[in-house]
Amino acid sequence: MSNPKTEEARRLGAEDLERAIEEAHRQLFHLRFQLATRQLASHREIRKTRRHLARLKTIKRQRELVALRLGSGQALGSEEIAGAAPPPLSVAKGQRRRRPASLRKR
Numbered sequence: 595m596s597n598p599k600t601e602e603a604r605r606l607g608a609e610d611l612e613r614a615i616e617e618a619h620r621q622l623f624h625l626r627f628q629l630a631t632r633q634l635a636s637h638r639e640i641r642k643t644r645r646h647l648a649r650l651k652t653i654k655r656q657r658e659l660v661a662l663r664l665g666s667g668q669a670l671g672s673e674e675i676a677g678a679a680p681p682p683l684s685v686a687k688g689q690r691r692r693r694p695a696s697l698r699k700r
Contacts, residue, residue, distance in 0.1 A: 599646065603653050611654055618647040 606614060622643045628634040 597649075600649055600653075603650055606653075608657075611650060611657075615647065615650045615654065618643060618650060622647060 603611070603614065622640070625634060625640045625643055629637060629640065634640075
């Protein structure tokens with residue numbers, strides 16, 4: 595079951611998604627500034643904003659990857675990829691990546 599905020603963000607077009615990412619960056623900057631000047635009422639807002647920004651960037655990246663898979667060099671809007679599944683992750687959920695042998699402790 596998806597988060598309603600995620601579903602709402604998936605319905606955004608390419609330009610609207612870019613604007614939402616810029617707005618989230620701006621909001622995060624202001625929240626950090628308020629935190630530094632001790633004007634922030636709740637630091638939970640910083641976490642919420644960071645996660646919202648991450649959601650938006652993830653959706654943008656998924657669209658880019660789907661566009662690459664389909665063979666076109668352009669990013670697609672939500673209408674074109676509505677039926678497309680997100681690309682598989684390189685590491686299964688719950689699995690841990692191993693360090694390269696050259697970087698492991700001996």
